[in-house]
Amino acid sequence: MTQATSASSPLRITAGTRDAGQRVDRFIADAIGTLSRSRVKTLIEEGRLTAQGRPITEPADPVRAGATYVLDLPPPAPATPQAQSIPFPILYEDDDLIVLDKPAGLVVHPAPGNPDGTLVNALLAHVGPGFTGIGAERRPGIVHRLDKDTSGVMVVAKTQLANDKLTTAFATRDLERAYLAVVWGVPSPGSGEIEGAIGRDRRDRKRMAVLPSGGKPALTRYRILRAWNTRLSLVECRLATGRTHQIRVHLSAQGHPVVGDPLYLRRVPAAARGLPAPLRGQLLDFPRQALHAASLGFTHPRTGEKLSFHAELPPDMAALIDAIDQNPPQD
Template identity: 65%
Template sequence: MRADRFLADAIGSLSRSRVKALMEAGHAFRDGATLTDPSETVRAGARYTLLVPPPVAATPQAQAIPLTILFEDRDLIVLDKPAGLVVHPAPGNPDGTLVNAVLAHAGDDLSGIGGEMRPGIVHRLDKDTSGVMVVAKSERAHRVLSDAFAARDLDRAYLALCWGLPEPLAGEVSAPIGRHPADRKRMAVVERGGKAATTRYAVKRAWGAAAALVECRLLTGRTHQIRVHMAHIGHPLVGDPVYLRRTPAAARLLPAAARDALLAFPRQALHAASLGFNHPVTGQALNFESPLPADMEGLLLLLDGNRA
């Protein structure tokens, strides 16, 4: 067995890539001698030592940003992300993100991931998508949760308000997703070069043929998957700034007040409503739900004929 895999398996709380990086940096020893080759075959009877340095401060800085915490322990945080909050710092959003907020909230409780005292982002929601997210606080939780998301070994449900009434009322969209051939900032259903993607949907409420509240579940995890698939079948999400390309014909079926509100909605009407998974350390089954945010709830009231 490779030395890095042997040490990762023996330790249990560090990923193999993390162990490999530590070995290459000179933190591993065989019988007291420095071992820098992660691929070296383990020797029977030898004594192996791995020194894990204390985590260094993360590059993103802690910022006091209010968070709605649904659950927290030493290994993870489950929170209700508001629309408008970017998850991770990027060139266009260097700060003011969820990562900055968690750094301020968790502080010294972060045990270090990849050698940095930072939260582990195992999945993301688009900036203007609201709802339930889980963030790892320890390296072990980060590794186990990342594997669970990659294997889809969890339960996630989204609520989306779309234009028109999907037919059938429940179904499955299986269409490969990749970069749009003419606009690299957008995703699209592409037959050549796209990655397999499957979304299951079920209509929960409908307002004639004008609009529908749809529950979506992901069998894969592609960028903008729900938004792309719903637009692909002719039912783009209300307010989607990228995949709603023109005023939908279904808008004519609504009273003026509801129509104007839906057309003016400033974000994609998409909400991560629930998330269920097994705790990465204890194995306990955890399930969390988030109610529709006020802006989406206001649209439903208008569609019902009530004042928002």
């Protein structure tokens, strides 16, 4: 029988005979009942679980009957994100919304592993104490997101009206969005559509994948803006749907992963072979996915005016393209 003491941290859980053999993350989550399995998995990977004094760092480790597991729970984070002075470029602002150029490396919303230092924290500091917020909370309306290491244009709601209308616009795709990506190889044909349902990769839950069955329908329209022989290309992508990692997943599935992508570029691509050493190193060592949300157009939620915004390539991507131009790869 499982026995758990629910006092303050650390939490002690003793495994019974029926618990033996199951994954330890599932066992701990079920025993506690108030933490998700993914949260427990993160705590284990952070080194917060021991059994009989021995650290447990693998969430899939089997449970041993009679063992007492001790989980060191961190103190709870504040229920409301705190304002933090973090600079970010603003492209446009009025009483209803903010359009910004999100830097690469900035997480949009607090989450386990990134409790603060996010765009939400920065927005709270920017709008100040007089900000009324969305709904019952004093928070900005995050109506869409960019991955941590994707740069570019975002719009954030400051009022409930803007939040509701922008959320609907993104849900119905009643707007224009264009992304720029430096990819390995050259897609063929030079423009077209990539279609394939996207869901969790069944072999790696951190990744998304194009699935033969299940998943959510996804469609990406692309066109090549520049090509360097058959080795590299600059591609513009427009989303007809908005799935997690959609552009990165679709391009990778076509054999043209985004340069620097940490999730979908797991081995040295064939296009990198034979490149001059300095350029090859710059491409393979690029520290993030070379993906940028270049433009965003939408109807203003209050005035009905058509708005369009553009964010120039960030310095790191511009420097990468310049390096390719200076030493263009040969086939």
